[in-house]
Amino acid sequence: MPGSAPSSENSAPIIETWRRLAGLKRLCFEATPGPGSGTGWRGHGEARIEAVSEADGIRLHEHGRFVPASHDRAVAFRNVYHWQRTDDRLSLAHERFGRERPVPLFELAPATAGALACCRAHHCGADRYRARLELVDNGFDLIWHIAGPSKDEHLRYRYRG
Numbered sequence: 001m002p003g004s005a006p007s008s009e010n011s012a013p014i015i016e017t018w019r020r021l022a023g024l025k026r027l028c029f030e031a032t033p034g035p036g037s038g039t040g041w042r043g044h045g046e047a048r049i050e051a052v053s054e055a056d057g058i059r060l061h062e063h064g065r066f067v068p069a070s071h072d073r074a075v076a077f078r079n080v081y082h083w084q085r086t087d088d089r090l091s092l093a094h095e096r097f098g099r100e101r102p103v104p105l106f107e108l109a110p111a112t113a114g115a116l117a118c119c120r121a122h123h124c125g126a127d128r129y130r131a132r133l134e135l136v137d138n139g140f141d142l143i144w145h146i147a148g149p150s151k152d153e154h155l156r157y158r159y160r161g
Contacts, residue, residue, distance in 0.1 A: 010088070010110045011087060011088065011110070012110075012113060013110045013111075013112070013113060013114060013115060013116055013135060014085065014087075014088070014089065014090055014110060014116070016135055017090060017116060017133060017135065017140060018058075018083075018085050018090070020135070020139055020140060020159075020161065021051060021058045021060070021083055022051050022053050022058055023051065023161040024049045024051045024060060024139060024159050024160065024161055025048065025049055025051075025160065025161055026046070026047065026048055026049060026159075026160050027045075027046060027047040027048075027049055027062060027064065027157060027158065027159050027160070028044070028045070028046045028157075028158045028160075029044065029045050029046070029155060029156060029157040029158065030043075030044045030155070030156050031043050031044070031045075031066075031153060031154070031155050032153075032154045032155075032156075033152060033153055033154075034152030034153065034154055035152060036147070036151075036152030037150070037151060037152040037153060038149075038150030038151065039150065039151060039153065040070075041068075041153055042068070042069040042070075043066055043067050043068040043069045043070075044066070044067055044069075045064055045065055045066035045067065045074075045077070046064050046065065047062040047063055047064025047065070047077070047079075048062075048063055048064065049061065049062055049159070050063075056082075056084065057082055057083050057084035057085065058082075058083045059080055059081070059082050059083075059095070059099075060079075060080070060081045060083070060159075061078075061079075061080050062077070062078065062079040062080070062081070063076075063077075063078050064076070064077055064078075065077070079094065079096070080094070080095040080096075080099070081093070081094055081095070082094075082095055082099070082102055088109060088110075089107045089108055089109040089116075089119065090107070090108045090116065091104065091106070091107045091108070092104075092105045092106050092107075092108065092131075093105055104122070105122045105129065105131075106118040106119070106120075106122055106129075106130075106131050107119045107120070108131070108133055111132065114134060114135045115132060115133060115134045115135065116132070116133040117131075117132045117133075118130050118131045118132070125148070126148045126149050127146055127147065127148030127149075127151050128146070128147050128148065129144060129145075129146050130144070130145050130147075131143065131144045131145075136158075138160050138161045139158065139159045139160035139161055140159055141156060141157065141158050141159070142156075142157040142159065143155070143156050143157075144156075144157070
């Protein structure tokens with residue numbers, strides 16, 4: 001019912017994800033192209049995470065290395081993701097242009113007792129980004145799918161405490 005308080009069953013994955021965010025320390029991820037990919041983007045990476053709780057949410061500062069499958073040299077990367085919470089969802093933004101100009105990515109709402117799914121796709125040009133968050137021991141997996149005219153990319157981020 002619109003306007004009613006979320007049930008504790010529905011809010012449980014939000015509460016649990018929020019609790020885990022503040023304790024994250026590391027990230028491993030894999031990029032795999034799908035059959036419709038024109039980029040062939042494939043590889044793996046890892047990062048250390050500094051989770052910073054602030055009045056307006058939690059920021060994950062990621063510092064790591066990505067190794068494209070076509071190379072044996074790692075590429076350094078840095079990201080800052082800003083997570084915010086309401087009663088019935090989490091929102092995720094990328095601060096690639098700084099905290100004053102965040103790029104909103106998704107709002108994630110409960111899909112099952114142990115998972116959240118994006119409410120709407122994020123559009124960047126002709127590409128659509130969707131994500132699903134699955135709670136696992138000591139963290140969560142954030143599974144991305146990027147689809148577009150020449151993109152069919154699958155990313156699995158494994159966030160752990």
